[in-house]
Amino acid sequence: MNEPSRLLTFAHSNSTQLLRLFMAVLMLAVLYGCGVENSPKGNVVQNDSCDAAADPIDCQGFRNQLWLDVLARPDRCAGCHVPGGGGTGNFGAPDVIEAYEAVKANNRIDRNDPANSYLATKVLGGHNCWSDCTANGQDIAGRLVAWLNPTTGGTTQPAEDLGNVASRLENPDPLYDVDPSAEDIVLGNVVPPATPGADQAGYNTHVYGPIVSQYCQQCHSEDAVQAQRQQPYFADTDLANAFNAVVENRKIDINNPPNSRLYLRLAQDSHNCWSDCNSNADAMLAAIEAWKSAIINNPSYVQPVVEGTETTFQTTSRGLTLEQGQVISGGQRVTxxxxxxxxxxxxxxxxxxxxxxxxxxxxxxxxxxxxxxxxxxxxxxxxxxxxxxxxxxxxxxxxxxxxxxxxxxxxxxxxxxxxxxxxxxxxxxxxxxxxxxxxxxxxxxxxxxxxxxxxxxxxxxxxxxxxxxxxxxxxxxxxxxxxxxxxxxxxxxxxxxxxxxxxxxxxxxxxxxxxxxxxxxxxxxxxxxxxxxxxxxxxxxxxxxxxxxxxxxxxxxxxxxxxGVGQKFHLLFKVGHLTDQLPDTSYIWMEVAEFDDYSYLFANPAFVVLDPDSGSLTPTSITSLDIQGMRIGVNGRLPTTGQAFLNMNETISMPNLTDSNNPRHVSLIGTTSATIGGVVTNNIPVKATGTIIAKQRGTNGDNPDQFYLTFENFAGEAGAQSENGTPIPLNYSYPDPVAGLGNSNYIAGMRIFEETNATMAELTDIEVGNSAVRPTFIELQQQLPSGPALEGFTASHQMANAKLALTYCGELVDNSGLRNTYFNQTIDLATVFDTPTSQANIVNTLYDKMIGREKAGEPIAGQPTLQQVSDLLIGSGGLLEQLCPGGSCSGNATRNATILKSMCVSVLSSAAVTTQ
Missing domain, CATH: 2.60.120.200 (Jelly Rolls)
Structure with a gap:
C-alpha cells in the first residue's frame, strides 16, 4: 500500500476542515445516493464501566448486549426507566452499574429461560415499541440469550448424538415422493443406451462446422499461436478433441440450450464476437437448439432410462433436489x-x-x-x-x-x-x-x-x-x-x-x-x-x-x-417402497452440502425409520435387511467417480419398532481400531464417510440437479450392476489386513500423517528420512490429518500437506542431479518454460509420476485427466500465467525455480495424492 501523500495534523485549518467535510459528503453521496440523519440516536451515558460492579464480567455482558443499544437509549427505554422517570425500575439509568442492579433486583430477567424474560415479553405484548413490536421483542430476546446464556453456541459442545438429530427429522413433503428422472439427452460418443446424433458428428454438423471452427479456432485450439491459445479446446482442429472438450467442460447444456456457456459468453460477456454480439449469440443459440431438435426428432431416439432401473426390480430410492432437504443448523458458534x-x-x-x-x-x-x-x-x-x-x-x-x-x-x-x-x-x-x-x-x-x-x-x-x-x-x-x-x-x-x-x-x-x-x-x-x-x-x-x-x-x-460455515441439508432418500419388510417411512439419510461451485459433499449415510405407524406398510420390526453396493445418481446417471459407498455391506435389524425406547436409526458406517504404519488408530471408518460428486445443472433454476440412490442389493432385490471401475493404486503399502477390520487395505478418506509422508517421498524419489525433509515432517506431524474421515479434513490439514509438499518439491528442484533424473532431461531453469513443448514435458512428468495413467494411456478411474491438470498449470489463466504473465520470467532462473516448485506442490498436495 502506498504511504500517505499528505500529513494530517490535529490542528487543521478551517479551510482544510471544510474541504475534508465536503469530500466526505461528496463521497457518501456517490456511494449511497441518500442522506444521513442529522442527529444521532446516541445514548445519554454518564458511566459505562463495569469495573466496580459486583460481577464485572456479567455486568459487561449486560452492557454490551443490552444496555448500550436498547436500555440506555432515550428513544427506547431511557426515556422513562431512569431515576426520576415515569417507568418502574431504573434499568435505563445512565450509569451502567445502576441499570445492571435494577434489572436484577426487579425480576426483569429469567436466567433459566432468557428469551421469556419479562423485558422481552413486555415489549412483545406491545409496551412502548420503537418500531414493530414483534421484531423489537425478538431483538431483546436474542440479546438476553447472548448475555445470559452466551454458551448457547458459546462452549465447546460434544458431537450431537445421532439419535438426537434423528428425533428432529420430519417426514418429507408427499410432493417429494417421486421417482428419479433422466435427462433427455446425454452427450458422448458412447452412451448406454446410445443416443443417435448426440456425438461428435452431431456437434460437427450443427455447431462446430458452421460456427466454432470458423470463429473460435484462432484461440480455442491446441494449434493456435501461443499468445492467443486458450483452453478448453472446443474448436480444436481435431474434431474428436474439440467434442471431448465441449463435453468434459460442459460448455453446451444440450437439455437447456440457453444455459450453455458457448451462448452465454457471447450474450452476457460479449466475448470475442466476430461481428455483432447480439446476432452472434442468437446464431450460437440457434445452432445448439437445432442440434437438440435433431436428436429428439430422430426416429431412432429413445428416452434414456434412469441408471439403476434397467433390471426387472426397481431398486432405486426416490429422487430429491438439494432444496427438498431439511436445513442442518450449523455447529454452535460463540455469540x-x-x-x-x-x-x-x-x-x-x-x-x-x-x-x-x-x-x-x-x-x-x-x-x-x-x-x-x-x-x-x-x-x-x-x-x-x-x-x-x-x-x-x-x-x-x-x-x-x-x-x-x-x-x-x-x-x-x-x-x-x-x-x-x-x-x-x-x-x-x-x-x-x-x-x-x-x-x-x-x-x-x-x-x-x-x-x-x-x-x-x-x-x-x-x-x-x-x-x-x-x-x-x-x-x-x-x-x-x-x-x-x-x-x-x-x-x-x-x-x-x-x-x-x-x-x-x-x-x-x-x-x-x-x-x-x-x-x-x-x-x-x-x-x-x-x-x-x-x-x-x-x-x-x-x-x-x-x-x-x-x-x-x-x-x-x-x-x-x-x-464450520455454509449451508447443509439432511436429505431423506425414501426406500420404504422397495420392500414390504419396511415401514413406508423408511429412508437412507445423508448430510449433503454444496462443497463449492463445482461439487456436492455427501456424508454420513444412515438408515432411519421416522414414523413406523404411518403409511400403507407397517411391519412392527425389521429383521436382517441387507443393504449393499450403494451408489449416488445425479439426473438419471451414475457418475463413474466419487462412488465411495460402493463397498457398503450392512445388515439392519430393528426389533419392536412400536417401542419408542428402541432406536429407529443406525449408521451405515461402522468404525473400528487398527494399527496402520505402526500407529494404533481408533474410530477408523470401515467404509468411506463422505464423498464428492460433481455438479451438473446446479441447485438454482427451474430444473436443479436431482439425486437418487441405487443399490446392488437391497433386501434381496438385485439392482444396478454397473462396473466397479478400476481400483486406485495408493502408492503406499498398508500393513496386512487387520483381524476384525474387514478390508483394511482400503480405508477410504484422507491419508493420515505417516501415509502422506511416505507417499510424497515415493512420488518424488526422495528418501523418507531425507535430512532436509524430516524436520519439516516432525514439525507438521500434528497438523497433518490423524484420521481418514473426510468430514474431519480441514483447511489447516491442507496447509500442512502443502507445506510438506513444498519441502519435498524444494529438495527435488534445488538439487540439479535429482531434478534432471526425475524429469529425464537436463533442466535449464532459466529457459524451462520458454516453449510449449518444455512446459508440456514438465506437466507430463508430474502427471505420470504423481497421478499416473493406466497402460492404455488413459487416466486411472477417479483421477483427474492430464488435460485438467495441464489447464490448471499451463493453461489460460493457469498457475504459470499468474506467476509469470506474458512469459516475463524467461532467463530468470530463480523465479522459474519457484514456479516449478509451485507446480510440483500443486500436484503433490492435491486430492489426487492426499486421498486414498
Missing part, C-alpha cells in the same frame, strides 16, 4: 460480544448482504454488480467488486461498540482467488480512504495483514491514521493459501493484534501494545473487497464475516472453526 454478522445467504435474491446479528443498527451491505452470490452461502469478489455499508450511521455501530471496550475481533471464512495479490488487497475494512482507516484485514501474496489505528503506534500521525505499522504474517510460513480458510484477527491493549489461521495462532507478535482505540473516526464506512472507493481491490470469496466487541480466546476461536 457473546458478537455485534455484526454476515452469513451471505441471499434468501431474497437481491444485492443486499444482511447483517443478521442482534445488535442494532444492522450494517447491511450493498453489493455492486461485480460481486456474485456463491452456492452454499457466500459472495465472490471479481475485478471491481465490493460491498459497502448502506450508511455512515450504520457503520458507526462499530465505533460505538468497540472503542468503549478497547478490544475487538474480526473473523472471516476466506477463499483467496490466488496468492499473487498485493497492496495489501483489502478483504474487510472500516475506513475513509486508502490512507485513512480504523482497521483492515488484507492480503499480500501468501500473508495476511492486520492494520489498526492505535494510539500506541510509534509512527507519525499520517502513518498512524493508516493503521501502521501493519502486522503481517511471516511470508515464508505461507499462512495464506488459495483455499477456504478460517481467519481471525483479535485486538486488545495487552496483546495488541493477533492473527489466527484455521484455529492456530500464527506466532506473529505485535510490536504495538498498551494503546487505545480513541483515535478511531466514527464517520468511516465498513466495506468488503476493497477500501472505500475501490482502491486496493481483493479477489476471492467470503463465506462469512463476523465482528465482536471483545477479543475471542483461543478456545472460542477453535469453537467457531469447528462450527
Amino acid at each position: 457473546a460480544g458478537q455485534i455484526a454478522l454476515w452469513e451471505f445467504k441471499n434468501d431474497d435474491g437481491d444485492n443486499i448482504a444482511e447483517d443478521t446479528s442482534t445488535i442494532q443498527p444492522k450494517i447491511d451491505l450493498v453489493l455492486n454488480d461485480n460481486v456474485d452470490w456463491v452456492g452454499g452461502w457466500g459472495v465472490e469478489f471479481n475485478p471491481g467488486g465490493r460491498a459497502t455499508a448502506a450508511s455512515i450511521e450504520d457503520s458507526r455501530k462499530l465505533y460505538d461498540q468497540i472503542v468503549a471496550t478497547n478490544e475487538f475481533t474480526l473473523e472471516a471464512w476466506v477463499v483467496p482467488a490466488n496468492v499473487t495479490q498485493e497492496g495489501p488487497a483489502i478483504i474487510a475494512s472500516y475506513s475513509f480512504s486508502d490512507t485513512e482507516r480504523n482497521f483492515s484485514m488484507g492480503q499480500t501474496l501468501y500473508s495476511y495483514e492486520f492494520l489498526n489505528r492505535d494510539t500506541a503506534s510509534p509512527l507519525d500521525v499520517t502513518n498512524r491514521a493508516n493503521g501502521q505499522p501493519t502486522l503481517i504474517t511471516e511470508p515464508n510460513d505461507e499462512d495464506l493459501q488459495a483455499t477456504q480458510q478460517h481467519v481471525v484477527m483479535t485486538y486488545d491493549s495487552v496483546n495488541g493484534r493477533r492473527i489466527y489461521v484455521n484455529g492456530e495462532f500464527t506466532g506473529d507478535v505485535d510490536t504495538v501494545t498498551g494503546g487505545a482505540l480513541t483515535d478511531w473516526d466514527p464517520s468511516y464506512v465498513f466495506t468488503l473487497g476493497s477500501d472505500v472507493g475501490g482502491a486496493n481491490q481483493w479477489l476471492g470469496k467470503l463465506r462469512m464475516v463476523a465482528i465482536y466487541n471483545r477479543a475471542l480466546t483461543q478456545e472460542e476461536i477453535t469453537q467457531n472453526l469447528e462450527a
Whole structure:
C-alpha cells in the first residue's frame, strides 16, 4: 500500500476542515445516493464501566448486549426507566452499574429461560415499541440469550448424538415422493443406451462446422499461436478433441440450450464476437437448439432410462433436489460480544448482504454488480467488486461498540482467488480512504495483514491514521493459501493484534501494545473487497464475516472453526417402497452440502425409520435387511467417480419398532481400531464417510440437479450392476489386513500423517528420512490429518500437506542431479518454460509420476485427466500465467525455480495424492 501523500495534523485549518467535510459528503453521496440523519440516536451515558460492579464480567455482558443499544437509549427505554422517570425500575439509568442492579433486583430477567424474560415479553405484548413490536421483542430476546446464556453456541459442545438429530427429522413433503428422472439427452460418443446424433458428428454438423471452427479456432485450439491459445479446446482442429472438450467442460447444456456457456459468453460477456454480439449469440443459440431438435426428432431416439432401473426390480430410492432437504443448523458458534454478522445467504435474491446479528443498527451491505452470490452461502469478489455499508450511521455501530471496550475481533471464512495479490488487497475494512482507516484485514501474496489505528503506534500521525505499522504474517510460513480458510484477527491493549489461521495462532507478535482505540473516526464506512472507493481491490470469496466487541480466546476461536460455515441439508432418500419388510417411512439419510461451485459433499449415510405407524406398510420390526453396493445418481446417471459407498455391506435389524425406547436409526458406517504404519488408530471408518460428486445443472433454476440412490442389493432385490471401475493404486503399502477390520487395505478418506509422508517421498524419489525433509515432517506431524474421515479434513490439514509438499518439491528442484533424473532431461531453469513443448514435458512428468495413467494411456478411474491438470498449470489463466504473465520470467532462473516448485506442490498436495 502506498504511504500517505499528505500529513494530517490535529490542528487543521478551517479551510482544510471544510474541504475534508465536503469530500466526505461528496463521497457518501456517490456511494449511497441518500442522506444521513442529522442527529444521532446516541445514548445519554454518564458511566459505562463495569469495573466496580459486583460481577464485572456479567455486568459487561449486560452492557454490551443490552444496555448500550436498547436500555440506555432515550428513544427506547431511557426515556422513562431512569431515576426520576415515569417507568418502574431504573434499568435505563445512565450509569451502567445502576441499570445492571435494577434489572436484577426487579425480576426483569429469567436466567433459566432468557428469551421469556419479562423485558422481552413486555415489549412483545406491545409496551412502548420503537418500531414493530414483534421484531423489537425478538431483538431483546436474542440479546438476553447472548448475555445470559452466551454458551448457547458459546462452549465447546460434544458431537450431537445421532439419535438426537434423528428425533428432529420430519417426514418429507408427499410432493417429494417421486421417482428419479433422466435427462433427455446425454452427450458422448458412447452412451448406454446410445443416443443417435448426440456425438461428435452431431456437434460437427450443427455447431462446430458452421460456427466454432470458423470463429473460435484462432484461440480455442491446441494449434493456435501461443499468445492467443486458450483452453478448453472446443474448436480444436481435431474434431474428436474439440467434442471431448465441449463435453468434459460442459460448455453446451444440450437439455437447456440457453444455459450453455458457448451462448452465454457471447450474450452476457460479449466475448470475442466476430461481428455483432447480439446476432452472434442468437446464431450460437440457434445452432445448439437445432442440434437438440435433431436428436429428439430422430426416429431412432429413445428416452434414456434412469441408471439403476434397467433390471426387472426397481431398486432405486426416490429422487430429491438439494432444496427438498431439511436445513442442518450449523455447529454452535460463540455469540457473546458478537455485534455484526454476515452469513451471505441471499434468501431474497437481491444485492443486499444482511447483517443478521442482534445488535442494532444492522450494517447491511450493498453489493455492486461485480460481486456474485456463491452456492452454499457466500459472495465472490471479481475485478471491481465490493460491498459497502448502506450508511455512515450504520457503520458507526462499530465505533460505538468497540472503542468503549478497547478490544475487538474480526473473523472471516476466506477463499483467496490466488496468492499473487498485493497492496495489501483489502478483504474487510472500516475506513475513509486508502490512507485513512480504523482497521483492515488484507492480503499480500501468501500473508495476511492486520492494520489498526492505535494510539500506541510509534509512527507519525499520517502513518498512524493508516493503521501502521501493519502486522503481517511471516511470508515464508505461507499462512495464506488459495483455499477456504478460517481467519481471525483479535485486538486488545495487552496483546495488541493477533492473527489466527484455521484455529492456530500464527506466532506473529505485535510490536504495538498498551494503546487505545480513541483515535478511531466514527464517520468511516465498513466495506468488503476493497477500501472505500475501490482502491486496493481483493479477489476471492467470503463465506462469512463476523465482528465482536471483545477479543475471542483461543478456545472460542477453535469453537467457531469447528462450527464450520455454509449451508447443509439432511436429505431423506425414501426406500420404504422397495420392500414390504419396511415401514413406508423408511429412508437412507445423508448430510449433503454444496462443497463449492463445482461439487456436492455427501456424508454420513444412515438408515432411519421416522414414523413406523404411518403409511400403507407397517411391519412392527425389521429383521436382517441387507443393504449393499450403494451408489449416488445425479439426473438419471451414475457418475463413474466419487462412488465411495460402493463397498457398503450392512445388515439392519430393528426389533419392536412400536417401542419408542428402541432406536429407529443406525449408521451405515461402522468404525473400528487398527494399527496402520505402526500407529494404533481408533474410530477408523470401515467404509468411506463422505464423498464428492460433481455438479451438473446446479441447485438454482427451474430444473436443479436431482439425486437418487441405487443399490446392488437391497433386501434381496438385485439392482444396478454397473462396473466397479478400476481400483486406485495408493502408492503406499498398508500393513496386512487387520483381524476384525474387514478390508483394511482400503480405508477410504484422507491419508493420515505417516501415509502422506511416505507417499510424497515415493512420488518424488526422495528418501523418507531425507535430512532436509524430516524436520519439516516432525514439525507438521500434528497438523497433518490423524484420521481418514473426510468430514474431519480441514483447511489447516491442507496447509500442512502443502507445506510438506513444498519441502519435498524444494529438495527435488534445488538439487540439479535429482531434478534432471526425475524429469529425464537436463533442466535449464532459466529457459524451462520458454516453449510449449518444455512446459508440456514438465506437466507430463508430474502427471505420470504423481497421478499416473493406466497402460492404455488413459487416466486411472477417479483421477483427474492430464488435460485438467495441464489447464490448471499451463493453461489460460493457469498457475504459470499468474506467476509469470506474458512469459516475463524467461532467463530468470530463480523465479522459474519457484514456479516449478509451485507446480510440483500443486500436484503433490492435491486430492489426487492426499486421498486414498
